[in-house]
Amino acid sequence: MVDVSKRPRPELEPEYCKGCNRCVEACAHGCIVPGQEINSLTGLVPVSLHLDDCNGCALCIDACPEPYGLRVEDDAPARLRPQPIDVPSVRLPLPEGKPLILKGAHASAIGALLAGCRHFFGYPITPSTEGAELMARLLPQLDGHFVQAVSEVATVNMMYGCGGAGLPCMTFTSSPGFSLMLEGVSYMIGAEVPGVIVNVMRGGPGLGNIGPEQSDIKLMCRGLGHGATHAIVLAPATPQEMLDFTQLAFALAFEYRNPVMIAADGYLGQMTGKVTLPPSMVRPGLPAWAVYGDAAHRGNLINSIHLAEADLEAHNRHLQAKYLRMIKAEQRADLYRCDDADVLLVACNTPARMAKGAVRALREGGIAAGLFRPQTLWPFPVKALKPLLEQVRQIVVVEASDGQLEDELRLALSHAGVGEGIEIRHVRRMGGVLPSQREIVDGVRAAVKRRATA
Amino acid sequence: MSTFYERFERHDHAVGLKARTTHYCPGCGHGLVHKLIGDALEELGLQDRAVAVSPVGCSVFLHYYLDVGNTQAAHGRAPVVGIGHKLANPDAIVISYQGDGDLASIGLAEIIHAAQLGLPFTVIFVNNAIYGMTGGQLAPTSLLGQRTATSPNGRNRHMGSPLRMAEMMAQIDGTAYVERVALFDAKQRVRAGKAIRKALKVQADRIGFAFVEVLAECPTHLGLTPIETEKWVAEKMVPVFPLGVKKEPTAEPYPAWPTPSHDPGELLRLIGATAAPVPRFCAGFPSTGFGDDIAIKLAGAGGDGAQTAALLLTKAAINEGFDATHIPSYGPESRGGTSYADVRIAETEVLSPAAPHPHALVAFNAPSLARFGPEVLAGGVVIYDSTVVSTAPTLPAGVRAIPVPCTAIAHELGQKMVKNVVALGALMGATRLFPPETLVAAVHQSLGSKPQLLGLNEEALARGRRAAECDGAG
CATH class of the missing domain: 3.40.920.10 (Pyruvate-ferredoxin oxidoreductase, PFOR, domain III)
Incomplete structure (x- = not known):
């Protein structure tokens, strides 16, 4: 038999009571009555306790919605937790092997596996699906996890959970799917969650078509969901770079605690080419900040809500400082025959390869052309561009979009306060078509001719 | 109360009374559900392994209070965020906490498919038949005739009928345990506590997906006193949302998940990488007349x-x-x-x-x-x-x-x-x-x-x- 006289009686700090009176109803002995006096600290009317008939049944405590409202004296201290520590990732050397022959999307998937990614979330969409299909085949054999989500919205939020738990994860998608992910990308950036999104861009707007395009550059560089967001945008041009940049993307995502975008075009996803494996792969660690679900990480929080304006502004300043670090440290570009170029072609992804062919053809025809290929679209590699501007007289931007790469170029030049007086022209295709080498050669020749006659 | 932070530092920096009081209105059901989760974690010894995923809605600030790993999710997405957590660490005890707008409106696709996947984790669905945080608008679970800010003359047929989520969840093959409980009197609160404990145990034992719908009180937006709201839930909500177990767990537990492999040899084998030299037969680049x-x-x-x-x-x-x-x-x-x-x-x-x-x-x-x-x-x-x-x-x-x-x-x-x-x-x-x-x-x-x-x-x-x-x- 329980000795009811020994059961502890409830206690109440009046200022923690909101006066809802749910405990009044719960007490069968009428020990609690609605209060009459307004508490000066809260402006609310706390209940009043008369515990002479209390038998310690605790039903009033169960009725109280406040954790520190009605309660019995609790001497148990809060459970201590160990301090979380960073478990660093480990590089494991790979033997040298012969080149693989891989589709771009497969190369990217293998780059992710080499980066230690064992969690894939995705939704099928052409022309990106081959990457997901390879992951679906390989991950179970590595005891990893492949989840085909209900949508791209679910996909990006699974990444938010998995990345928030501190593990590398990724998805493949294509333009319409990428649009759907942007809400989640904003949350990932706001909550500082790493993850890698490969966007194999296709023709738009709307459902558009499945041909290659580059019309999500604006979205990736300037429109990652709501709020002041940025992420590093890597732009591969070959299956080899699909692998290399994907592996790199994971390192950057964890270094900066920010998602990383890989901007590919439809051809890059589908194209098969020669790929050499890197000298090492990565076994991921576990960052101290992760919400992993163990004692060490119990105190952590993945969160993007900061209700007080001062807090949110401070958080934004912190993010801005991080973006600035990316701008300083992460600009990447590849230069081809730029040293003595007076016409500079600017192009990324597959169109950069057509442009490279065009540079060769133009050179053979006596035009001193060069190719400046941004490998990061954000941050735009203006540092590498600057020294070229002294000799360059014209820039021709080659792209499969309405001028989104050109906009990035112009913004970068403008922010850097350089390039004034340099004529910028373009060769553009849209609708799932890439500019051909011949179109580029013709476009550049026409631009040079115009300048000569002007 | 060791499952709650000693001081609510995240609650406006624990200024004054905020260190020990919630942001909820007087009589709100959320605080009770938080306490029931805290008690259940304590009793089952799961606090260190727990990850609570909070929704958008009044309970967006769950992480102010519950001393567990916390993730705040976008509106409606808590269950899929939970899937990310569970697959990252299968030993984590993942709790997706959602209100009626979050789960039954904007997040309907996520909850249905999360349930269908059936991974062992726990969803706590707090149904108070109204939108709280945005100020008392129509919820998918609002009752017919219920007046809200966006159904000022009462919910009518044009606005659809209330969604019965627990019943819907129960008929999805992927769910293991589904129960609807309430908080309107002492007996209901005891039952609710048992259901939440069971839902966590079903996860801890790797049985499967557990879903507990809690009929809760929102006195502020119903324009009633807390006690009147308890009665409203008992008299108006319960007939539409019958209480009780909708599905009992019968499935065998999942086997333990193995840890992912990062063995270089294994990976190289899978992707077909080999060091074997390839024989070459061309002396140089072919002379086809087509150039290089x-x-x-x-x-x-x-x-x-x-x-x-x-x-x-x-x-x-x-x-x-x-x-x-x-x-x-x-x-x-x-x-x-x-x-x-x-x-x-x-x-x-x-x-x-x-x-x-x-x-x-x-x-x-x-x-x-x-x-x-x-x-x-x-x-x-x-x-x-x-x-x-x-x-x-x-x-x-x-x-x-x-x-x-x-x-x-x-x-x-x-x-x-x-x-x-x-x-x-x-x-x-x-x-x-x-x-x-x-x-x-x-x-x-x-x-x-x-x-x-x-x-x-x-x-x-x-x-x-x-x-x-x-x-x-x-």
């Missing part, structure tokens, strides 16, 4: 094998130490209809991977020949399947047309599938691109588990080569 960056297009109907032949060619070139690319036509175009492939082979680096103006075209049917024939560069060559295309094509000046009865030869070889290999042999014969051994090696590499087909393919290559060489000589 060769463009080839293969085109036909889906099923003609243009892509397979293109890949073989790409492999052959890379094996010989050159650079090569292959771009297929893809998507709807590749399912029936036309299928064409662009192959580029360069001595050092392929520049433009597309082949809009090829040096060589392999056409498996008349439409492909008509479409791409005119684009072939002067000095180039067109190989077409003369079994299918009966009339000789008109081609640009300086382009050589070579009819090869690919289909007929393949039939003679007893396997019509190899007509693309015949065509590839013909391409080699016409262009002198690679010696026979190079293609045979690439075929061998590609056959994988069917090496018995090597002889057939070798014969197809040889027959094609001979057919083109004869034509060339003639």
